Amino acid sequence: MVTISNPALGALVDTVRYAPDCALWTFGAGALMKTLRLVACFEGGIAMFIDTHLHLIARDRISYPWLQNVPALDRDWTFEAYETVARRIGITGALHMECDCAAQDIAAENRFVAQMMMRDDSLLIGGISAARPEDEGFAPFLDRCDAAQIKGFRRVLHVMPDDLSRDDAFRANIRLIGGRGLPFDICVAARQLDIAAELVDACDNTTFVLDHCGVPDIAGGGYADWSSRIADLARRPHVNAKISGVSAYAGPDWTLDHLRPYVEHIIDSFGWDRVVWGSDSPVCTLHASLEQWMAATQALIAGASVTERGKLAAGNARRIWDLARD
Incomplete structure (x- = not known):
């Protein structure tokens, strides 16, 4: 609720919603400057991105x-170095x-x-x-996490026994995450x-995000x-997909033609409302650079509408991780 008041005139009280939660403006002032450049997702027609998958190594x-x-990655990867590049290529926020x-x-x-x-x-x-949802002390761990900082959780599963996520306690704790309105990233082979x-x-009460296109x-x-x-998994409406650093899985001589069928199948399967973008930096540097992966992304979505690109770039991330109020 917002109140604007004056002793002589009284008060105007109204309900407001945050722009990322609102439908696109459809009339007047250039459709309100194309809905404020799709809620700051665009600048000069180029998508501005929230990077939902940044790794820092300290x-x-x-x-x-x-x-x-992994000798190629076995060094420190600093926030300062990442931020310098990110600001140059249209990344305006990162998780x-x-x-x-x-x-x-x-x-x-x-x-x-x-920090x-x-x-x-x-x-x-x-x-x-x-997170370690298999641990007995998982609920107290959740209690200790700062909700202003922690937007979701992940347990790497591709290096663990297949039955780990089939354990009743593991699943109960994933449901506990969902009960707190937080998403869980799925990292599987x-x-x-x-x-x-x-x-x-x-x-089914938990929002999931599939990392790295599976x-x-x-x-x-x-x-x-x-x-x-992928097509089968995408039938579940509470699963989203992250298009993140897939050049790392394409070999050193990849081109757009290698990546395109996979990225397009993810988008076709999940739809534009359930896809987000991530750099997977520094893992993306195994066969590319952060700049090259961003350039590839922009080329792969060049034919999409402004609205569609805005959803992938930042809009969906704001909704899934509740970033609209940050």
Whole structure:
């Protein structure tokens, strides 16, 4: 409620809604400057993006057991370096994605993200925290998380036994996440998409986001099996898909033609209302750069409408992670 008052004239009281939650303006002043450039999603006709999948690596304060197996990524990846590039290529906000750190360092990683968020004019607008829904102490862990910072949770599953997400306690805790109005990112290999569907079906109160288009084997030409599993998973309306850094799965000599069938199938399956964008930086640097992945994205969606591009770029992310009020 908003009140505008004057002692002589009285008060005007009205209800307002935040612009990202409103329908597009349809009359007057250039349709209200094309609905304020689609709620700041566009500038000069070019989509401005919220990066929903940024990894930061700080080895001096957080342990990442998997890094030693990926020499190309085994170094610090700083927010300063990312932010410099991000501002140049049209990224206006970012969500930090947990980096599968050691379990004992989850709280430290969240504190680190909070510190980055508090910097002046920071692009960082929230974090997706690591989680261990299989642990008995999961509910108290949720209680300790700062709702102003933590916008969702993820448990990396592609490196874990397939039955982990089939455990009753695991699923109960995912439902607990959903009960708090927070989404859960699904990080599975393409062969595990059916298992992901089982988890989604068991937790119909929870919003899910499928990371990295379901990790297709683009380099190996694994389209047929992946595409049928994606189409099946997309039938669940509480599942969204993240188009994030898929060049990493396409081999070093990828072109747009390698990526296009996979990205277009994701959009066709989930629709423009259930897709978001992520850089997957620094993993995207395995076969590209952040700038190249953004350029590829802009080329892949060039034929979409302004409204559609706005949804992928930022609009859907604002809704899914409740960023509209930030």
